Structure formats: C-alpha cells, structure tokens
Amino acid sequence: MTPEPVRLGLRDLLSLGTIGLRTRRLRAVLSALGIAVGIATMVAVTSIPESSGRALMNRLAALGPNLLQVAPSQSAGDDPTLPVEAPAMVSRIAPVTAVAAVANTHAVVRRSDLLDPKDGSGLTVLAARPGLLGVLGARLKEGRFADEAFPTVVLGSVAATRLGVPAISATPLLVSIGDVRFTVVGILDPTPLSPEIDRAVLVGWHAAATQLAFDGRPTVLYVRAEESAVEAVRDVLPATVSPGNPGRAVVSLPSDALIAKRATEQTFSVLFVGLALVALLVGGIGVANTMVISVLERRAEIGLRRALGANRGQIRAQFLTESVVLSGLGGATGTLLGVAGTAGYALHNGWPVVVPVSAVGAALGGALLVGAVAGVYPSVRAARLTPTAALASV
Structure with missing residues (x-):
C-alpha cells in the first residue's frame, strides 16, 4: 500500500x-x-x-478658481481697449464680488534714460488701481503699491529681475517711462494665475493719466465671482462689457491654463x-x-x-x-x-x-x-x- x-x-x-x-x-x-x-x-x-x-x-484653492479675465478681441480692426464704463457695468452683475481693471499705456520702461528709447526689455507699462492686488490674490514681496497721483511704480517679479531691481532700498530707485522718471516703491511676488502681471510695471491710474497721457480706457478686466456662479457670469460678461458687439470681448478662466x-x-x-x-x-x-x-x-x-x-x-x-x-x-x-x-x-x-x-x-x-x-x-x-x-x- x-x-x-x-x-x-x-x-x-x-x-x-x-x-x-x-x-x-x-x-x-x-x-x-x-x-x-x-x-x-x-x-x-x-x-x-x-x-x-x-x-x-x-x-x-488658495488663489481662487473663480477669477475671470476679460480682454478685447485681437481681430484686425478691433479696438484694443474696453469701454471706460466697463468695470462699473460688470460690478452690477449680482454674483460678481470684485472687479479690477488694468490698461496698457504703450509706454516704454527703461532702467536708465541713457538706454535705447525703444528697448523696453519685453515689459508692459500698465495703469492700475490698488484694488488689483486683492482681486488677483497677489501679494507685495516688499514695499507698497504705487501712488495714484505721484510718479511711482510697482514692479512685477519678472520686471524687477529684468530691470535689475532685486529689492527696495533706502536710496530711491528710479526707472524711466517715456521721458518721466518714476520711483520704484514696491515689488510683487509671482502671480501664477496672471503671469502677464509678472512682466508688468504698474503705475497708479491717475498718475498714468497725468504723466503718460493715458486716456482712461482699460484693456483687461479681472473679475472675481461667486465660485458656484462662475460659468453663469462667464456667459454674460461679453454682452455686459460690450452690449453692441459682444464678440469683441473675450472671456477666459486663468485657472484653466493650470x-x-x-x-x-x-x-x-x-x-x-x-x-x-x-x-x-x-x-x-x-x-x-x-x-x-x-x-x-x-x-x-x-x-x-x-x-x-x-x-x-x-x-x-x-x-x-x-x-x-x-x-x-x-x-x-x-x-x-x-x-x-x-x-x-x-x-x-x-x-x-x-x-x-x-x-x-x-x-x-x-x-x-x-x-x-x-x-x-x-x-x-x-x-x-x-x-x-x-x-x-x-
């Protein structure tokens, strides 16, 4: 067995x-x-x-996925600006919580007036109001925001590097915008949702009008809306900004890029x-x-x-x-x-x-x-x- x-x-x-x-x-x-x-x-x-x-x-979550950006269409023949009353009209939309405008002054910024008048280092000079920082969720790395009436500027993070202004010092630092000397009073931290601000030199709204012949017409609106109503606000913004021709206003959601x-x-x-x-x-x-x-x-x-x-x-x-x-x-x-x-x-x-x-x-x-x-x-x-x-x- x-x-x-x-x-x-x-x-x-x-x-x-x-x-x-x-x-x-x-x-x-x-x-x-x-x-x-x-x-x-x-x-x-x-x-x-x-x-x-x-x-x-x-x-x-920290920056807020409820930021909308409104800009004019880039089609040939279109006016590259938005109506002066656009920020006020957008602020009347019920779910909108904050609006800020910037305007391209088309001026050239230089570290010194001895440099080529046409060499702007790829930077944009924007007219802006202090409320811009709150709408963008941006923060000052150091210093303060530009004055409304006096020739002062705030530099975006990239702009500060290109202009050779690493920090604010006790000695006033000056940059030339057109034929006017502006004092640097602040530098911004990077703004991930609005990288164009990193490459910008921000001038007070009234100062831009008096010193740079700015006509008061914004070129970009930044809009904060209630998060649950972002899509609804996005749909009505073109007609609100440009009632006669909604196709002129292009609305984007910056967080979509990320x-x-x-x-x-x-x-x-x-x-x-x-x-x-x-x-x-x-x-x-x-x-x-x-x-x-x-x-x-x-x-x-x-x-x-x-x-x-x-x-x-x-x-x-x-x-x-x-x-x-x-x-x-x-x-x-x-x-x-x-x-x-x-x-x-x-x-x-x-x-x-x-x-x-x-x-x-x-x-x-x-x-x-x-x-x-x-x-x-x-x-x-x-x-x-x-x-x-x-x-x-x-």
Missing part, C-alpha cells in the same frame, strides 16, 4: 522555497533588482503626478507608466532565467527529494514559491524606493507627499504576478524530472 504523501505546511514550503535564495544570495539580489527597478518606476510615476496634482489643487498643464503632465505620466511596465517585464524575464538555471544546477537535489518521497506537486510548489518570493522581495524593495523617491521629489518642490494606496497595491500585486508567471515553466520542468534522470546527472 502506497503511503500518503506528507502535506507541506506553509512554513515548510517557505523554508524549502527560499533555499536557493539563501545559498545564492548575489544572484538573488541581481534578479530581484530588475523587478525592483520596474516597481520603483511604476510607484514614482504614479505618485509624483498625484503629489503635483494635490499641490495644484491646493494652489488653486489645469491644462496638469492634463499634459498626466499624458506624460501614462508614457512613463508604460516604460515602467516594460522594465517590469524585463525583470520578470530575468527571474524566469534565474529559475531555469536554478533547476539545472539543482537536479541532484530534485532527484534526491523525489527518491525520498517528494511528489511532483511538492517540487512544483517549491520552485514556484522561490520565484514568487524572489519577485516579492524585488517588489517590496522597489516600492520602498519608489515611495522614498516620491517623497524626496515632492518635498524638494514643496508639494504634499501623496502615494496612492492603489498604486502600492498594484505594484506589489504586479510583482507577485510576474513572479508566479515567471516561475511556471521552471517549476513544471523541475517537477517532470524523474529521480533516476535527476540523479544520473550527478
């Missing part, structure tokens, strides 16, 4: 399945490294965009995930190759175990366990590397660290699946060896 084969417990199976890993450590490390690289890449390219997205959402940028980043993330899957596939092939070689090298061990009563299922389970454990170790290492890389990159950029649980679960599950698939052929091959054939190779 043939005795019943002994059933291997989980502990015994793990002990047998890790013999090859414990006796050939360098080979195991190198094989697991391929899996680790793929998993680390997958975790990082999934988590980093999530961290970036969370930072963007926090940023939009969201579009985010969508572009997500497109590249999909590409990187594809590359990570290729790396994981290559790692899986490396594990399969390692297991095939392991079976060839351990024919004597397989033959001896079969002669002592181990059945084919136990041999198959032993080598399949080894393959899964090898890939699991690579997956765990890769996950830790991916999380560490994500945390380092996010903290370096000042983003919140976001590692989706689904990404970690998918990474570990993918590693185990790759190990199982990679171990099928070697384990089946090992199980097919008969005791006599295996021991004959010794």
Whole structure:
C-alpha cells in the first residue's frame, strides 16, 4: 500500500522555497533588482503626478478658481481697449464680488534714460488701481503699491529681475517711462494665475493719466465671482462689457491654463507608466532565467527529494514559491524606493507627499504576478524530472 504523501505546511514550503535564495544570495539580489527597478518606476510615476496634482489643487484653492479675465478681441480692426464704463457695468452683475481693471499705456520702461528709447526689455507699462492686488490674490514681496497721483511704480517679479531691481532700498530707485522718471516703491511676488502681471510695471491710474497721457480706457478686466456662479457670469460678461458687439470681448478662466498643464503632465505620466511596465517585464524575464538555471544546477537535489518521497506537486510548489518570493522581495524593495523617491521629489518642490494606496497595491500585486508567471515553466520542468534522470546527472 502506497503511503500518503506528507502535506507541506506553509512554513515548510517557505523554508524549502527560499533555499536557493539563501545559498545564492548575489544572484538573488541581481534578479530581484530588475523587478525592483520596474516597481520603483511604476510607484514614482504614479505618485509624483498625484503629489503635483494635490499641490495644484491646493494652489488653486488658495488663489481662487473663480477669477475671470476679460480682454478685447485681437481681430484686425478691433479696438484694443474696453469701454471706460466697463468695470462699473460688470460690478452690477449680482454674483460678481470684485472687479479690477488694468490698461496698457504703450509706454516704454527703461532702467536708465541713457538706454535705447525703444528697448523696453519685453515689459508692459500698465495703469492700475490698488484694488488689483486683492482681486488677483497677489501679494507685495516688499514695499507698497504705487501712488495714484505721484510718479511711482510697482514692479512685477519678472520686471524687477529684468530691470535689475532685486529689492527696495533706502536710496530711491528710479526707472524711466517715456521721458518721466518714476520711483520704484514696491515689488510683487509671482502671480501664477496672471503671469502677464509678472512682466508688468504698474503705475497708479491717475498718475498714468497725468504723466503718460493715458486716456482712461482699460484693456483687461479681472473679475472675481461667486465660485458656484462662475460659468453663469462667464456667459454674460461679453454682452455686459460690450452690449453692441459682444464678440469683441473675450472671456477666459486663468485657472484653466493650470489645469491644462496638469492634463499634459498626466499624458506624460501614462508614457512613463508604460516604460515602467516594460522594465517590469524585463525583470520578470530575468527571474524566469534565474529559475531555469536554478533547476539545472539543482537536479541532484530534485532527484534526491523525489527518491525520498517528494511528489511532483511538492517540487512544483517549491520552485514556484522561490520565484514568487524572489519577485516579492524585488517588489517590496522597489516600492520602498519608489515611495522614498516620491517623497524626496515632492518635498524638494514643496508639494504634499501623496502615494496612492492603489498604486502600492498594484505594484506589489504586479510583482507577485510576474513572479508566479515567471516561475511556471521552471517549476513544471523541475517537477517532470524523474529521480533516476535527476540523479544520473550527478
């Protein structure tokens, strides 16, 4: 009567399945490294965009996604300005909470009147009122806003760099706008939703009229509305600003540009995930190759175990366990590397660290699946060896 084969417990199976890993450590490390690289890449390219997205959402929440911008159409023949009464008309829209206007004076700003009168360093001189900062959510890096009556200016962050004015000092700093000297009294922090302000030199509304022959017609309106009514306000703004020809007024939502940028980043993330899957596939092939070689090298061990009563299922389970454990170790290492890389990159950029649980679960599950698939052929091959054939190779 043939005795019943002994059933291997989980502990015994793990002990047998890790013999090859414990006796050939360098080979195991190198094989697991391929899996680790793929998993680390997958975790990082999934988590980093999530961290970036969370930072963007926090940023939009702080800046307010309810900012609308109204500008005249750029079509040939159109008046490049808006009506003088446009800000007052827009402020009458019920959900509108604040309105600010700026106007391009078409003047040229220079650090010194000794420079070329036509070289404005790519900067725009805008007439503005103090309420502009509140509507944009902009902040002064230092100094104060330009005076309404006196020739003073506030520089956007880019404008300050191009004009060589890194900071406000006790000694008055002057810039030339046209033939008039203006004193720099403030510098703005960057304004993400309105990058055109970063490249602008802001002059008080009344000062622009008296010093630069400004006619009082705005060129851009910035409108804050109740967040729940942004789309409704967006729809009625053209007719409000230009009742006779609504097509002349173009309304945009500046936060859309940041969201579009985010969508572009997500497109590249999909590409990187594809590359990570290729790396994981290559790692899986490396594990399969390692297991095939392991079976060839351990024919004597397989033959001896079969002669002592181990059945084919136990041999198959032993080598399949080894393959899964090898890939699991690579997956765990890769996950830790991916999380560490994500945390380092996010903290370096000042983003919140976001590692989706689904990404970690998918990474570990993918590693185990790759190990199982990679171990099928070697384990089946090992199980097919008969005791006599295996021991004959010794």
